[in-house]
Amino acid sequence: MIWPSDRRLALRLADLRATEVAFDVDQDLVARLRSLAIASSADPTLVKGRWKRRVGAAIGAVGVFGWAGAAAAGASVGLVSTGSLPDPIQNVVADVLEVVNIEVPRPVSSVEIVPEPVEEVPVEETPPAEPPVIEPTPTTVVEPDQPEEEPVDEPVEEPIAPPTTTLPEESDEGDLDAEESPGRSEEAPGQTGATPGQSGTTPGQSGNTPAQGAEPPGQTGNTPGQSGSAPGQSGSNGQGNGNSDNAPGQSDNNGNGNSDNAPGQTDNNGNGNSQGNPNPGTPPEQSNGNGNGNGQSNSQSGNNGNGRGVAADEVDVTPPEAAPATEDTPASPNRGNNGNRGGQSGR
Amino acid sequence: MADRVSVRALKRGEASEWSKFVGDIGPKIVGYAHRMGSRDPDEVMGATLEAVARRIGEFEGGAGDLRSFVFSIAHARIVDDLRRNTRRSEVSIENTLDLLEADEPNEETFSDPDLLAALERLPKEQHRMLELRYVVGLSTRETARAIGKSEVATRVALSRAFAKLKDLLSEQLRAESSEAEVAS
Numbered sequence: 469m470i471w472p473s474d475r476r477l478a479l480r481l482a483d484l485r486a487t488e489v490a491f492d493v494d495q496d497l498v499a500r501l502r503s504l505a506i507a508s509s510a511d512p513t514l515v516k517g518r519w520k521r522r523v524g525a526a527i528g529a530v531g532v533f534g535w536a537g538a539a540a541a542g543a544s545v546g547l548v549s550t551g552s553l554p555d556p557i558q559n560v561v562a563d564v565l566e567v568v569n570i571e572v573p574r575p576v577s578s579v580e581i582v583p584e585p586v587e588e589v590p591v592e593e594t595p596p597a598e599p600p601v602i603e604p605t606p607t608t609v610v611e612p613d614q615p616e617e618e619p620v621d622e623p624v625e626e627p628i629a630p631p632t633t634t635l636p637e638e639s640d641e642g643d644l645d646a647e648e649s650p651g652r653s654e655e656a657p658g659q660t661g662a663t664p665g666q667s668g669t670t671p672g673q674s675g676n677t678p679a680q681g682a683e684p685p686g687q688t689g690n691t692p693g694q695s696g697s698a699p700g701q702s703g704s705n706g707q708g709n710g711n712s713d714n715a716p717g718q719s720d721n722n723g724n725g726n727s728d729n730a731p732g733q734t735d736n737n738g739n740g741n742s743q744g745n746p747n748p749g750t751p752p753e754q755s756n757g758n759g760n761g762n763g764q765s766n767s768q769s770g771n772n773g774n775g776r777g778v779a780a781d782e783v784d785v786t787p788p789e790a791a792p793a794t795e796d797t798p799a800s801p802n803r804g805n806n807g808n809r810g811g812q813s814g815r
Numbered sequence: 816m817a818d819r820v821s822v823r824a825l826k827r828g829e830a831s832e833w834s835k836f837v838g839d840i841g842p843k844i845v846g847y848a849h850r851m852g853s854r855d856p857d858e859v860m861g862a863t864l865e866a867v868a869r870r871i872g873e874f875e876g877g878a879g880d881l882r883s884f885v886f887s888i889a890h891a892r893i894v895d896d897l898r899r900n901t902r903r904s905e906v907s908i909e910n911t912l913d914l915l916e917a918d919e920p921n922e923e924t925f926s927d928p929d930l931l932a933a934l935e936r937l938p939k940e941q942h943r944m945l946e947l948r949y950v951v952g953l954s955t956r957e958t959a960r961a962i963g964k965s966e967v968a969t970r971v972a973l974s975r976a977f978a979k980l981k982d983l984l985s986e987q988l989r990a991e992s993s994e995a996e997v998a999s
Binding site: 474477478480481482483484485491493494495497498499500501502503504505506507508509510 | 825826827828829830833834837838841842843845846850861864865867868869870871872873927930931945949950951952977980981984
């Protein structure tokens with residue numbers, strides 16, 4: 469007995485295939501199958517099952533370059549919107565997008581800064597008040613060793629010494645003080661122009677000036693400034709005074725500015741006046757007298773005037789001893805110190 | 816061969832492709848239906864091809880997958896045909912004679928009646944798998960797709976069906992030999 473092997477059995481099974489009867493293909497059946505196949509392929513319900521392929525086809529249709537371009541465009545838009553592009557490119561893009569009313573930040577450097585119009589406040593010119601005439605009194609004498617900080621608050625009853633007299637001693641001390649206060653420093657040309665020697669005389673006068681403080685400070689300031697400079701420019705006085713760096717012409721402004729200031733601000737005026745003096749054309753005596761009198765009267769009650777006089781110290785006029793002799797003014801050096809303070813208050 | 820059939824051409828409805836496809840797969844469907852006990856294999860073939868044409872639009876795959884697809888449909892049609900025949904208790908003699916006279920394959924035309932008898936004794940599922948795998952010529956993977964099982968399960972089932980068929984054939988041989996000894 470022969471048992472069927474696996475291979476032989478497989479071949480026997482395959483031989484059953486030969487028993488299949490071949491038949492002629494019915495063309496009607498083929499035509500019907502064709503129409504059914506076309507209708508099946510065109511069935512819209514099948515589209516739902518192909519969304520993955522369709523999405524893939526859509527992504528593929530864009531292409532690598534298309535996606536790269538889209539990514540680049542998106543990145544550039546982001547950079548433009550944040551203003552991160554280089555300035556020239558950002559400018560160009562901003563100009564282009566501005567046409568279609570799309571605002572894009574422009575580079576900071578290209579932004580035009582339009583200065584705001586400064587409203588000019590008309591300066592009311594007030595007629596300069598005439599300082600009260602106080603005769604200088606030699607009674608008030610301050611020791612030269614006395615510190616600067618001690619202001620002379622005593623009522624000034626002493627007559628103001630004539631501005632013409634200058635004392636060399638006062639000028640020396642005034643120089644030291646001038647170094648402390650920049651406004652009074654020798655650097656300020658206007659101050660140098662002002663005759664310091666005259667200020668030496670004025671210290672005594674400044675002590676007198678407190679009485680002038682009763683006057684409207686603006687007016688007092690104006691008077692000296694006017695002498696040195698154009699009154700219309702005087703609006704910026706307080707600052708001008710403090711700035712020792714100003715040119716002599718600027719010192720003119722100082723006096724005018726003081727006139728605008730409120731009474732409490734009259735301190736500045738006094739400083740301006742002193743700078744007005746520098747004008748070489750003006751006689752030092754007059755200039756000194758004006759500046760000192762005004763500023764001091766308002767703020768430091770007479771001390772200010774002394775400072776201005778110190779600026780004039782640069783001019784060597786007479787030895788210190790001669791000062792008290794010539795004028796009735798008390799110790800001029802002390803007054804010179806006071807004058808320095810006046811300059812500071814002006815700042 | 817079904818391998819040479821272009822699925823895209825079938826979807827487009829090209830007449831030549833459909834003629835080739837019907838000429839290649841039609842006889843296999845008829846023979847498969849006949850061996851599986853169908854009374855009207857031509858009807859099974861026609862119904863199967865029409866079902867394939869209706870669903871070709873949603874079909875995805877190659878020629879091998881298409882064969883699995885076709886025979887899975889054919890099997891369903893054969894089952895339907897067997898159920899109809901089962902309900903039909905009365906069959907006219909004329910119809911039976913017509914079937915016997917036709918060119919369609921029948922048991923008499925097969926050259927290996929012992930094998931066919933052994934296949935008939937197998938369970939339907941094993942018979943079907945052996946038909947698709949060894950007679951129709953599908954691969955194990957295609958057979959698995961046609962019957963709706965995994966490839967591993969199909970491989971194991973095929974092995975068991977094959978062993979069972981061998982046992983049946985051995986029993987037949989043993990029975991024949993014993994009868995021969997008794998007769999002698």
